[in-house]
Amino acid sequence: MTVTKEKTLADLVRADFPILHQEVNEHPLVYLDNAATSQKPVQVLNALSNYYEQYNSNVHRGVHTLSAKATDAYESSRDKIAAFINADSRQEIVFTRNATEAINLVAYSWGTRNLNAGDEIILSVMEHHSNLIPWQLLAQKTGAVLKFVELTETEEFNLEQFKTLISDKTKLVSVVHVSNTLGCINPVQEIIAIAHKYGAKVLIDACQSVPHMPIDVQKLDCDWLVASGHKMCAPTGIGFLYGKLKLLRSMPPFLGGGEMIADVYLDKATYADLPHKFEAGTPAIAEAIALGAAVDYLSNIGMDKIYTYEAELTGYLFEQLAKIPEIRTYGPLPKVAGFGRAALAAFTAGDVHPHDLSTMLDEAGVAIRAGHHCTQPLHRYLKAQSTARASLSFYNTRAEIDVFITALKEAIEFFGSIF
Numbered sequence: 331m332t333v334t335k336e337k338t339l340a341d342l343v344r345a346d347f348p349i350l351h352q353e354v355n356e357h358p359l360v361y362l363d364n365a366a367t368s369q370k371p372v373q374v375l376n377a378l379s380n381y382y383e384q385y386n387s388n389v390h391r392g393v394h395t396l397s398a399k400a401t402d403a404y405e406s407s408r409d410k411i412a413a414f415i416n417a418d419s420r421q422e423i424v425f426t427r428n429a430t431e432a433i434n435l436v437a438y439s440w441g442t443r444n445l446n447a448g449d450e451i452i453l454s455v456m457e458h459h460s461n462l463i464p465w466q467l468l469a470q471k472t473g474a475v476l477k478f479v480e481l482t483e484t485e486e487f488n489l490e491q492f493k494t495l496i497s498d499k500t501k502l503v504s505v506v507h508v509s510n511t512l513g514c515i516n517p518v519q520e521i522i523a524i525a526h527k528y529g530a531k532v533l534i535d536a537c538q539s540v541p542h543m544p545i546d547v548q549k550l551d552c553d554w555l556v557a558s559g560h561k562m563c564a565p566t567g568i569g570f571l572y573g574k575l576k577l578l579r580s581m582p583p584f585l586g587g588g589e590m591i592a593d594v595y596l597d598k599a600t601y602a603d604l605p606h607k608f609e610a611g612t613p614a615i616a617e618a619i620a621l622g623a624a625v626d627y628l629s630n631i632g633m634d635k636i637y638t639y640e641a642e643l644t645g646y647l648f649e650q651l652a653k654i655p656e657i658r659t660y661g662p663l664p665k666v667a668g669f670g671r672a673a674l675a676a677f678t679a680g681d682v683h684p685h686d687l688s689t690m691l692d693e694a695g696v697a698i699r700a701g702h703h704c705t706q707p708l709h710r711y712l713k714a715q716s717t718a719r720a721s722l723s724f725y726n727t728r729a730e731i732d733v734f735i736t737a738l739k740e741a742i743e744f745f746g747s748i749f
């Protein structure tokens with residue numbers, strides 16, 4: 331009797347990703363930099379080229395056939411995103427360039443109108459610069475005060491400390507769902523419920539969660555949520571802001587120009603209804619359509635399936651890293667069966683500089699990131715100048731983790747011998 335090995339998720343999808351089937355430095359590419367940007371399946375690449383080859387045209391302007399087709403595809407992408415995160419209305423989805431722009435939109439539009447001197451904004455020390463600098467700028471402009479939640483002993487969001495920071499002065503809580511450095515999954519549902527008791531609004535930076543787990547904005551009850559397309563199998567230059575309808579309605583425009591208007595006079599204008607009020611100028615049409623294709627692709631696999639498969643890989647990755655004595659990982663360890671943290675590992679290896687590790691791994695065809703991952707304050711807090719980071723996706727395999735671990739051990743041995 332022949333025993334056939336059950337196919338893993340990666341076995342089933344890898345053929346869809348042309349870029350993965352190449353050699354880098356004469357070794358098969360092992361791409362473990364998915365938290366920086368994910369690779370794109372052929373279905374998404376086709377959506378891009380189909381648009382340019384068959385119906386390239388501006389949206390919401392022409393009445394000709396191509397323009398109507400482009401508008402339909404662009405708007406249907408919005409429907410797909412709304413369904414993907416279970417928004418109550420398609421008008422709650424605003425296309426932006428990326429998560430960074432979405433956060434700036436909220437800080438500028440809502441923040442400048444609603445915050446005054448002495449009001450408080452709660453962030454955490456693990457925020458990406460994109461969820462820090464816009465609030466610093468806003469605080470400088472309005473006199474609002476920034477407060478920071480620190481980490482627990484296991485390097486996770488300190489919910490107990492959060493409860494001591496929040497007060498009637500808190501007007502906004504803006505926190506990351508999954509840290510791009512610690513890999514912890516923050517208790518956002520609890521954070522949101524607590525913040526709402528104090529009347530504070532909550533923005534969730536879901537850049538590292540939307541591509542890896544099911545998200546339900548109605549269940550979370552967040553006021554805004556942001557994500558970037560390029561981390562979820564879509565092209566660069568497109569992301570989205572989710573906001574509760576009433577709240578988005580109350581916010582003034584962010585950028586002015588074409589597309590976002592109703593009636594324009596020389597000295598004044600009225601604005602378009604949502605979501606167009608926040609989409610000034612010709613948008614990234616092809617990219618938005620391709621984001622819809624990426625959402626279809628992820629939905630066809632199933633976000634539960636992706637989450638479960640990645641958890642299993644995470645368990646294996648941490649098991650292997652734990653066998654290397656020089657390695658110190660950051661953030662919580664996986665709990666049962668790899669669950670309880672995201673599919674990435676930031677680490678240091680004794681005195682070896684993370685950039686040296688990354689360069690040597692690249693020679694073996696393994697792509698990881700090294701540096702501060704745009705979380706410089708967190709690295710300062712952890713007393714690490716920089717870290718190396720391997721981040722996984724559902725198309726990665728155990729065999730690739732083995733290649734990474736072997737190359738990592740060789741790099742540590744090499745640098746150990748020259749110090």
Ligand code: C6P
Nearest residue numbers: 365366428429430458460510537558704
């Ligand atoms: N993190 C990483 O390698 P943009 O640049 O707008 O697409 O995404 C910004 C961003 C915001 N929040 C989190 C949690 C993120 O991880 C990122 C992007 C990449 O970790 C690039 S620095």
